[in-house]
Amino acid sequence: MKPADGSTNIGKTVSIRGELSGTEDLFLDGSFDGSVSLPQSALTIGPNAHVTAELNVRDLIVFGSVDGNVHASGRIELRQTAVLFGDIVAARLSIEESASIHGRVELTGHPAHQLAATSE
Numbered sequence: 690m691k692p693a694d695g696s697t698n699i700g701k702t703v704s705i706r707g708e709l710s711g712t713e714d715l716f717l718d719g720s721f722d723g724s725v726s727l728p729q730s731a732l733t734i735g736p737n738a739h740v741t742a743e744l745n746v747r748d749l750i751v752f753g754s755v756d757g758n759v760h761a762s763g764r765i766e767l768r769q770t771a772v773l774f775g776d777i778v779a780a781r782l783s784i785e786e787s788a789s790i791h792g793r794v795e796l797t798g799h800p801a802h803q804l805a806a807t808s809e
Contacts, residue, residue: 701737718753728762736770749779751788758792 696714699705703719710726718735724743725732731748734740738753748763751771759765761779767788774791780798784790 696731696733701735731763734771 696716697711699715699717699719699721701718705719705721705723707723708726709715709721709723712727712729714731714733715725715727716733716735717740718737720739722741725740725746727746729747731750732744732746733750734753734755736752738755740754741756743757744755744759744761746759746761748765749759749761750766750768751773752768753770754772756774758775759773759777759779761777763779764781764783765777765779766783767773767785767790769785769787771785771788773789776792776795777790778795778797780796782794782796
């Protein structure tokens, strides 16, 4: 798997503890423990990644393991090898077969009052 062009890359042999924030897209394939704040950017959790963190991002793609709550203003994609332990709040969610979630899911893309109005 190759990171998207223009994104910052943290490789699989890198371990980080602390707070991470920024305005660039990020590909994380190593070990991370802490919190990630990328409210205007996309975060990709690579297949080798083990992330224990609270995530606040625009978009999230998960191939690896995440232990922590996730808030995404845009889309979350859980690919086949994804394992997520924590609650999800997102506008949209895509889950491939074999991916797993252990937690609650709240989708904010279509508020309940809009759905009721369109079904009448």
